[in-house]
Amino acid sequence: MAELLKVSSLSKNFGGLAAVSGINMSINEGELIGLIGPNGAGKTTLFNLLTGVYTPSEGLIELETTQGKKQIGGLAPYKITELGLARTFQNIRLFKSMSVLDNVKTAMQKNVGYGVPSALLRTAKFYNAERWVEEKAEEYLKDVGLYKKRFEAADNLPYGEQRRLEIARALATEPKILFLDEPAAGMNPQETAELTDLIDHLRKKYNLTVILIEHDMSLVMNVCERIYVLNYGKLIASGSPEEIQNNEFVISAYLGEEI
Template sequence: MSLLEVKKLTKNFGGLAAVSMVSMELYPNELVGLIGPNGAGKTTLFNLLTGVYQPTEGSIDLEIKGKKQSLIGKKTYNITDMGLGRTFQNIRLFKNLTVLDNVLIGMHAKKKVGALAGIIRTPHFYQSEEKMKKDAIALLTIFNLEDKVAELAKNLPYGEQRRLEIVRALATKPKILFLDEPAAGMNPQETADLTALIRQIQRDFEITILLIEHDMSLVMNVCERIYVLEYGRMIAHGTPAEIKNNQAVIKAYLGGD
C-alpha cells in the first residue's frame, strides 16, 4: 500500500494552471526526487501536499494505520501532526531564537502535556520539558550541531542553517519529509556533505523523503525514483537511469533538442 497517493491534482491561479492533473505515489522508506525547470510547479506541488494551498481539484490521501485519510481541507498544522514535515526553498528559521529553541518548537507539535498542566506548571509539565530538551540535543548531535545549542539561528553559517531546518522538520517526527532545494546556495563540498546527510536521514529515521533539487548529480546519486514536471504537468517518472535517458526530459529539462 502506498503511503501517499495523489490523483489528478490541479491548482489554478486565475487562468493559469500552476499544477495540472498530477498523479503520484510515495511508498514507505523510499527516497524520491521531483525535478523540472524553474516555474515547472514543484514548490506549488509541495505547498498543495502540505496544506499551504488548497487544490482546485484532485485528491491527496495519506495512509494512517492501514486506512487512507484525505488531506484536502486540512490546515498545515493538522497535516504536520498527521506526519508530513518539510523544509523551504528559502530558509525559514526563527532566526532570533536559539538553535535549541528552533528544534523545541518542532517537538511541541507532538507534545502531549495539556494546557492546564502548562498553565499551573505541574511536575509532569517540567518532566516533559526536560525530556524534550534532551531529545532535541540528541537530535542536534546526530547533525553535529550540539555545540551550537545556545547560538542564535541567524548567526549560523548558511550550511548549518540548512541542517538546522532539516533537524526542526525531523523534530515533528514525520512519516514523509519534503525537502525543497536543500542544496540551493551550497558550494560543492557542502553539497557532497548534504548528499551523505540525506542518505543518513532516510536510513536512520526510516522515513520517506521527497526531494526537489536542481543539482542533478545529487538527485541521481540519492533517489530511487524520480518524477519530472514541466509547465505543471508530470511528463516522466522512473529510475534515475530511465530519467537520464528519457528524451522528453532531455528536451524539457536538460537542454536537448
Template sequence: MKTILNVKNLTKNFGGLCAVSNVSMTINEGELIGLIGPNGAGKTTLFNLLTGVYEPSSGLIELMDQNKSIQIGGLKPYKITNLGVARTFQNIRLFKSMTVLENVKVAMHKNIRYGTLAAILRLPTYYKEEKWVEEKAEELLKEVGLYSLRNELATNLPYGKQRRLEIARALAIQPKILYLDEPAAGMNPQETKELTELIDHIREKYKLTVILIEHDMSLVMKICERIYVLNYGKMIANGTPEEIKQNEFVVKAYLGEEI
C-alpha cells in the same frame, strides 16, 4: 512495498494560469523520491499542495495512516503536520532571533502531553516533559552536526548550517514523510556531499519517506530511487535515475526545446 501517498489528477489554477495540471504520483513507504524540472515547472506549488499551503482546484491527495486512507487535500497545514508530514522551504524559514536549540524545541509542541494548568503550576509532569523535549532536541542537533552551536542564535549560522537546522526542526515533529525543497541550494560541493550523506542517514535511522526538489542533478541521481519530472505543471516522466537520464522528453525539457 506499501503505499504511503497517492496523488490523483491533482490540479491547481491561479486565475487563468494552471500551475499544476492533472498530476498523479504513487509514493511507497521508505522511498527516497526526487522531483525535478526547469524553473517555473510547478515543483514548489506541488509541495505547497501536498502540505496544505494551497488548496487543490481539483484532484485527490490520499495519505495512508494506520491502514486508513485519509484525504488531505485542502486540510490546514497544521492538520497535515499532525498526521506526520514535515517539510523544509526553498527560502529558509527559521526563527532567527531564537537559539538553534529553541528552534528545534518549538517544533515539538504537538508531542508535549502536559496541559496549561501543569505549565502554570509547574507540576512534576511539566518538568518531566520539558526535560524530554530538551534531550530529544539535543539528540536531533547531534544528528545534523549542530549540537556545539545549540546556544547560538539561528541568524548567526552560515547558510549551509541553517539548512541543517531546518532539517532538524522538521525531524522534531517525528514525521513519516519529509519534503525537502531544494536542500542543497547555495551550498558548495563539500557541503552538498555532506548533505547527501545526512539525508541518506536520517532516512535510514528514522524510517522516513523522503521527497525532495533539487536542481543539483549529481545529488538527485546519487541518492534517489525514483524520480518524477515536471514541466509547465505537467508530469512528463517518472522512473529510475537511469531511465530518467535516457528519457528524451526530460532532456528536451532541460534544454528548453519543444516537446
C-alpha cells in the same frame, strides 16, 4: 513496499493559470523520491499542495494512516503535520533571534503532554515533559551536526548549517514523510556531498520516506531511487535515475529543444 501517499489528477489553478495540472503520483513507504524540472515547472506549487499550504482546485491526495486511507487535500498545514508530513522551504524560515536549540523545541510542543494548569503551576509533569523535549531536541541536533552550536542564535549560523537546522526542526515533528525543498541550494560541492550523506543517514535512522526538490542533478541522481519530472505544471516523465537521464522529453525540457 506499501503505498504511503497517492496523488490522483491533482491540479491547482490561479485565476486562468494552471500551475499544476492532472498530476498522478504514487509514493511507497521508505522511498527516496526526486522531483525535478526547469524553473517555473510547478515543483514548489506541488509541495505546497501536498503539505497544505494550497488547497487543490481538483484531484485527491490520499495518505495511508493507521485508520486506512485519508484524503488530506485541503487540510490545514498543522493538521497535515500531525498526520506525519513535514517540510523545509526553498527560502529558509527559521526563528532567527532564537537559539538553535529553541528552534527545534518549537516543533515539539504538540508532544509535550501537559496543559496550561501544569505549565502555570510548574508541576512535576511539566518539568518531566520539558526535560524530555530538551533531550530529544539535542538528539536531533546531534544528528545534523549542530549540537555544539545549540545555544547560538540561529541567525549566526552559516547558510549551510541553517539548512541543517531546518531539517532538524522538521524531524522534531516526527514525520513519516519528509519534504525537502532545494536542500542543497547555495551549497558548495563539499557541503552538498555532506548533505547527501546526512539525508541517507536520517532516512535510515528514522525510517523516513523522503521527497526532495533539487536542481543539483548530481545529488538527485546519486540518492534518489525514483524521479518525477514536471514541466509547465505537467508530469512529463517518471522512472529510475538512468531512465530519466535518457528520456527524450526530459532532455528537451531542460535544453529547450523540440522533439
